[in-house]
Amino acid sequence: MTTQLRHSPEAARLERLYDAPAALVWELCSTVAGLEEWWTTDGFETRVTSLDLRPGGLLRYTMTATAPEQISFLRDAGVPLTSELCKTFTEVVAPTRLAFLSLIDFVPDREPYDHLTTVDIVPAGERTNVFMTVDPLHDEPWTRQHRSHRHYELDNLEAALRRRLT
Numbered sequence: 001m002t003t004q005l006r007h008s009p010e011a012a013r014l015e016r017l018y019d020a021p022a023a024l025v026w027e028l029c030s031t032v033a034g035l036e037e038w039w040t041t042d043g044f045e046t047r048v049t050s051l052d053l054r055p056g057g058l059l060r061y062t063m064t065a066t067a068p069e070q071i072s073f074l075r076d077a078g079v080p081l082t083s084e085l086c087k088t089f090t091e092v093v094a095p096t097r098l099a100f101l102s103l104i105d106f107v108p109d110r111e112p113y114d115h116l117t118t119v120d121i122v123p124a125g126e127r128t129n130v131f132m133t134v135d136p137l138h139d140e141p142w143t144r145q146h147r148s149h150r151h152y153e154l155d156n157l158e159a160a161l162r163r164r165l166t
Contacts, residue, residue, distance in 0.1 A: 005090055005099065005101075005116050007116060007118065007133050007135055008116075008135045008136060010135070010136045011116075011133050011134060011135045011136065012133070012134050012136075012147055013131055013132070013133050013134075014131070014132040014133075014134065014147070014150055014151060014154060015129065015130070015131050015132075016129070016130045016132075016154050016157070016158065017124065017127055017128070017129050017130075018127060018128045018129075018130065018157070018158055018161050019126070019127055019161075019165075020127070020128055020161040020164075020165060021123075021126065021128065022095060022096075022121050022122070022123040022128040023095060024128075024161060024164060024165070025121050025128045025130060025157070025161065026094065026095035026096075026121055028157060028160055028161065028164075029098060029119060029121070029157075030053055030094070030095075030098065031051070032048040032051050034160070035048050035051070035059070035061070036048055037156075037160040037163075038153065038156035038157045038159070038160040039061070039153060039156070040063060040153065040156065041063075041149045041152050041153065042067070042070075042152055043065060043066060043067030043069060043070035044063045044064060044065055044066060044067075044070060045063070045064050045066050046061050046062070046063050047061060047062050047064070048060070048061045049061060049062065049084075052089075053089065053092055054089060054092055055089055055090060055091060055092055056088065056089065057088070057089045057092070058086055058087065058088055058089070059086065059087040059089070059100065060084070060085070060086050061084075061085055061086075062082050062083065062084050062085070063082070063083050063085060064081055064082040065081045065082075083106070085102070085103075086102075086103060087100040087101065087102050087103075088100060088101045088103075088114075090116070091118070095121065096120065096121050096122065097118070097119065097120050097121070098118070098119045099116065099117065099118040099119070100116075100117055101114040101115065101116055102114070102115045102117065103115075104137065104138075107138065107142065110138060113138070115135055115137060115146075116135045117132065117133065117134050117135070117150075118132070118133040119131070119132050119133075120132075120133075130154065130157070132150060132154065134146065134147060134150055
């Protein structure tokens with residue numbers, strides 16, 4: 001069963017071509033060990049606390065600042081160094097598609113809302129195309145920042161694939 005949600009017309013489609021087999025990309029996107037290896041932004045580490053990979057299932061994880069710049073920024077802003085995050089899967093089509101809602105509940109003076117992301121994994125011979133479709137957030141500055149984080153995550157995925165293949 002899937003709950004197919006439609007992306008906003010303003011959604012961005014981020015594309016990457018990896019020199020890795022699709023099965024390995026799927027593994028890194030769908031297992032605790034795989035996600036902990038790359039699912040983070042610059043200067044943070046991720047620890048998955050639970051993963052229920054099915055529509056309606058949850059991914060729960062913590063992100064902890066590890067780099068001096070991020071630690072300093074968060075301390076100066078009065079924000080904890082570790083945040084607990086949760087995503088709800090809306091589609092799981094192994095080994096080609098994941099879609100999930102992220103609860104955006106950390107924006108000051110803004111009511112929490114759900115944000116949709118879809119990841120499509122498409123084999124291309126010995127290589128793999130990954131298409132990440134990302135809805136906009138509530139305004140342009142937050143949307144730009146969020147898309148920047150997603151690009152960084154895709155860079156991390158490439159590095160994780162290289163480590164696994166060497």
